[in-house]
Amino acid sequence: MNSPLVRLLFTRHSSTNLFVTGLSYDTNETILRDAFGQHGEIIEAKVICHHVTGKSKGFGFVRFTSESAAVTSREQMNGQMLDGRRIRVSYGHKA
Numbered sequence: 001m002n003s004p005l006v007r008l009l010f011t012r013h014s015s016t017n018l019f020v021t022g023l024s025y026d027t028n029e030t031i032l033r034d035a036f037g038q039h040g041e042i043i044e045a046k047v048i049c050h051h052v053t054g055k056s057k058g059f060g061f062v063r064f065t066s067e068s069a070a071v072t073s074r075e076q077m078n079g080q081m082l083d084g085r086r087i088r089v090s091y092g093h094k095a
Contacts, residue, residue, distance in 0.1 A: 015067045016043075017092035018074055021059045023047065024083035029060075035082050036062045040069020061092065 020032065033045035047060040064070040070091070078089040 015091070016064045016070045018062045018064070018070055019059070019090050019092050020062060020077075020087055021090075022085050022087040023056060023058050023060055024085045025056045025058060027056060027060075027083045027085075031083060032060055032062060036064075036073050036077060039064075039073035039076055041065040 018036070020036075023032070027047060029045045029047050032047055033042055036042060036045065041064065043063045043065055045060065045062045048057045049055060050057060062073070064073065074089045074091065077087065080087060
């Protein structure tokens with residue numbers, strides 16, 4: 001996670017920002033938004049991709065408008081299957 005964008009997404013709004021790992025390389029931002037959006041309003045869903053190939057690196061971020069939506073989403077989505085892969089969901093951390 002050396003890119004400035006990844007560091008920014010991982011650190012800002014940590015109480016509303018979720019870090020999602022274990023994503024399928026086929027999971028895009030629409031799929032991520034649809035899966036997590038059932039738990040609350042999303043500000044941003046971002047799948048991190050390789051800068052040359054454009055392929056997913058298998059992780060991303062989801063930022064909610066409220067802390068309660070983020071808490072519910074983390075509890076409901078952590079360990080679930082998404083696009084054929086078991087995902088892990090944790091909170092973004094302050095730098």
